[in-house]
Amino acid sequence: MKNKYTNLDGIQNTHTFKDLxxxxxxxxxxKKDLAQQIPQSPKKEISRLKENRQHHSITWIGHSTFLIQMGxxxxxxxxxxxxxxxxxxxxTDPGIPIRHLPEIDLVFISHGHYDHLDFPSIKNLTGDISFYVPAGLKSMFQKKGYEKVFEANWWDNFSEKGLSLTFVPAQHWTRRTAFDMNTSHWGGWVIQDMKTGETLYFAGDTGYFRxxxxxxxxxxxxxxxxxxxxxxxxxxxxxxxxxxxDAVKAFQETKGxxxxxxxxxxxxxxxDTGPEALERLGKEWARKGMEQQGLKILSLGETWWKSGKEQPQ
Known part of the structure; x- marks a missing residue:
């Protein structure tokens, strides 16, 4: 019998077929207007990203996919x-074609839904990769031939390559087949550079929760x-x-x-549509009087350089 995973406080997604x-x-x-979409960045720094092993950068590929260069x-x-x-x-097309990525060291998975875990994409990555996955997914990776797979329950911590890696809670659910409902976990990842102290929280896929x-x-x-x-x-x-x-409220609670x-x-x-989500986000950010510089909205393929010069030489 496989484990079944649950949310904090026993909160469940109990929608029925009638609700669907x-x-x-x-x-x-x-009906929604799908003609307006999230733009691609006019300046993509593919060569610089391939060469960079020093500066901290964050590049949005699209959806929940980021290339993060850290430590x-x-x-x-x-x-x-x-x-x-x-x-x-x-x-929208991914911000950077997968063939243009640098060699990857670490991959973090938030949960097993197909829009967050896509094995055909993973197959096209290059590098000696360590995979950090929620509890219940390790065997799936191993069956596909991946050996460096580290499985985590909430608050489990790992260390690799000078980084501290912690799997943290989220409020969600998961399923990949008709028979595996919630047999793997879900969550976010906190990644900390142990040399500089710089800390990033990837919240994964979640509702608002305590x-x-x-x-x-x-x-x-x-x-x-x-x-x-x-x-x-x-x-x-x-x-x-x-x-x-609620995303603005949650961000305030993280104190990021x-x-x-x-x-x-x-x-x-x-x-909802992407432009609608951004419009509501911007209005709530302004309504709460939050500093505009704290909100970093990236175009697809755009890189935010957290350290080093903002512009390439």
Whole structure:
């Protein structure tokens, strides 16, 4: 019998097939303009990223996929370059083609949903890669021939290449087949450079929950990669996907210095659109009087240099 994983406080996604049908009916009457999409960065620094082993950088590939360069390591979160998700085509191209990536050292997986764990994408990565995955996923990686796989429950900590790596809670669920509902875990990852103290929190895929406060109390966070999309209709999505207003509240509770939004604009997983999510995020940020410099909205393929010169020479 496989383990079954749960959220904090026993919170469950209990929607029925009847609820799903209701959502489908609502969607037919809730047409959205999909002509406006998240833009590609006009300046992509592929050569500099390939050469960089010194400066801390964060590049948004799209959805929940980031190339993070930290502590001399090349890191990927939830690497997904898939052109389709189910029957729907990807709305925006990945910010950097997978063939143009540098060699990867570490990959972090938040959970097993297909828009966060795509083995065809992983197969095309190069490098001597260590995979950090939620409990319940290690055997799946091993069956596909990957050996350096480290499985984690919430609050498990690892050290590799001068980095401290901690798997932290999220509020979600997971499934890859009809028979494996919640048999693997879900969460986020906190990555800390033990030399500089720089600390990044990749929140994974989550609804709003009390865990943000706990994570903020456990770590002194610099950068938070926070999901903001796939929240509509909120009566259906609220348990598992955070809306932009709650994302701002959650970011405040983490006490991070910088917020980079993610999980929007690549796939139509719900009824909201990427531009809508960004608009709501910006309005809430302004309404709360938060410093604009703390919100780092990246275009697809854009790199934010956390250390070193902002512009290439």
């Amino acid at each position: 049908l209701r959502w489908r009916r609502e969607r037919r009457g809730n 001399g390591c090349n890191i990927l979160t939830d690497p997904v370059w898939a052109k389709k998700m189910g029957l729907q085509k990807r709305l 865990g943000f406060k706990e994570i903020g109390n456990q770590f002194e966070l610099d950068t938070v990669l926070m999901p903001i999309g796939a929240y509509e209709p909120e009566w259906f999505m609220k348990i598992s996907h955070i809306n932009p207003e 210095a910088y917020c980079i939004p993610m999980h929007y604009g690549a796939y139509r997983l719900a009824d």
